[in-house]
Amino acid sequence: MTAGFQATARTSSEARAVARTQTLLKGRDGIGTVRRTTLPGGLRVVTETLPTVRSATFGIWVQVGSRDETPALNGATHYLEHLLFKGTSRRSALDISSAIDAVGGEMNAFTAKEYTCYYARVLDTDLPLAIDVVCDMLTGSLIEAADVDAERGVVLEEIAMTEDDPGDCVHDLFAHTMFGDTPLGRPVLGTVDTVNDLDRDRIARFYKKHYDPRHLIVAAAGNVDHATVVRQVRKAFEKAGALSRTDAVPVAPRDGSRAVRTAGKVELLDRRTEQAHVVLGMPGLSRTDERRWALGVLNTALGGGMSSRLFQEVREKRGLAYSVYSYTSGFADCGLFGVYAGCRPSQVHDVLKICRDELDRVCAEGLGDEEIHRAIGQLSGSTVLGLEDTGALMNRIGKSELCWGAQMSVDEMLGRIAAVTPDDVRAVARDVLGHRPSLSVIGPLKDKQAARLDEAVS
Template structure:
């Protein structure tokens, strides 16, 4: 097993570095600025590799992530599931490490190593003690830049992914959410499952996966993000050394890939999907097109979401569950992509009650679109947004995800104070305007349950 205590520092220039933002704690009683709570710095290396860090004084561990700006929406139909498949395979060995080495090296120091695939990016991430940052940097960079994509591991992981798809297919909530997205986005790659289908996974070859890897995992399309107990200059030296060892810095004249672009409005459709299953409950998702990433109206939409179904005090929770006892689960949510987004209500209930629950949801959405929300609801919704924002960024992992994503999708990196200012500025009129725009569109609906219950739906 390869054990790296540190990587040699390079004598070459580190690249172009700048401080993006500085977060401060609360001001003192004399009005003086509070102490620095965190500082975000960014370096671009020759070849376009971006390194972004957020130093958090007092932290004793670090969250690290190596991101690539490729997700399942980038796949052609013949490559369905390739992004997620590749994520699995990159854990299976490099020229320097076996699959066991990759998993054991961080486990030996109490660290964690994992990855996730989204529709617009993929992230390989680790969480380690501050003293083990060099080990984690080397493991992440090695597996992402130097995978061998061995044929026998491709076949092994094919079976694992087919098991994952089968497990996913056994969960009614997962199935109905995928069906809703497919109903909303139709043939668009956004409408397809991140895992791919059984047919597409069986059809993928090692050659296709290798070619996808070599095309997409280039330095100009990669971002290394780190948050917590990290020193920016040290992280830059470690990452640069690891990429030099792998000869992965690429053409030094290349700049970072531009932020993901998309049509101003991705095509959506209005459709209803019924999925027959012998389940005890009916699961459903009802929703409409909404705003894309970076849209300034996202703050008003966040408030609206909280009012409609964002917690136990929301309208739908109170009406459907508390007053009428029609369902145990009822909530709303908003999702944004580049050039597309949606707002939806989801829940589950007994088959005999699905008509009533869907009717209440439709009526409540129409009511909010017509009359807006109350001042009390506005303030409560804003308070929920403020709390979830601040508490959600208490740990280094959440900070790493925030800064990493900011390099790959529109919206920019805002300080917590800037985000709180945007939330505080949301007005009743803005929420009403957003409700009228979003809630009056023709909805898409996905419903899963027994045939008898589905037959009764209009």
């Protein structure tokens, strides 16, 4: 049984009649120009042209993630990501992988809380192949029962691998600490129980519901021609019968549902590890909050590098941890701000006290002007350096279209960062760091140590 799109009698000429193309960002001498074409069925194609390179990255973003799962379906989005590599009516799993390997390309996918992405990076001359393979996977997956059963073991091994890495697992625990048993609080990979309960029919229904062209963003960056990419994508999707609904419009960016977050909660997972892994954090900002630029500067100054406060206080001055950093996560309607550290179990309370003291100090006093200016420079540099390959460019334009429905130039991003003032940083520090924190810990803490964890969130 084919789980993919079903062909219809509508002609390709009818489909072409409703395609709409816009230039979203004008580059210099054609370099960095971003265009969007909306095809029938609500499918959007965005490209960024960089003719000075010899590579291209092609990706398809899907507006579905673990946040869209019911408790019984937890892990279905990630499971489905695996299954789309298992074969279509035109290609076997080996055909899919060998096609890209044969041209020296790279192909992969990832699943997050609010979206999924499939992509391939190839030489520019091999872009038509990448488009054909990835589009075939997205529209023509068979999702055979035998493949579901075979891949179950692979997904369970991935869950086991994550659980064997407490430095990774503690972030899943922190999401649960903050959001509880809700879609944002449950792990993207699912659990052993939920993955074992998923069957072919449930996953196929999930695929049919969410992999609709209205929910898809096609993104390509590098030495690409927009019109050629659109033509090739349109051909692939029309072949699958996916562009027949000429009245369909793209879904709007997700607006969320105001997730409930907790404060002052402590969760401890007792593991026989060499280190204790801790995340101390509180509610952050949504990805659309205009204060996110100031929060980015605050995060960089607090724990974003070797000169940051937390790195200096915890590692450099006291030698209490090898890894210590802060981070932000922004969702459609909410966010998280967290501080991570890995240390010897006997020193966990010293580390937590230093981190809490620094958060409280910055909340009350703000950051110095020199710290802020240094953080602005660091954030600006890392933003540009992080966009030096076609994969990063594809991620930027695809995620921007999916999450914001708009594109922002690098110059505009740098301008937003540079415009952050000390008052902006002090205000967002009060707003975010003023919340009572919650705490997640993985490690072999003794009873007396565990009993004292509440001190960090009181």
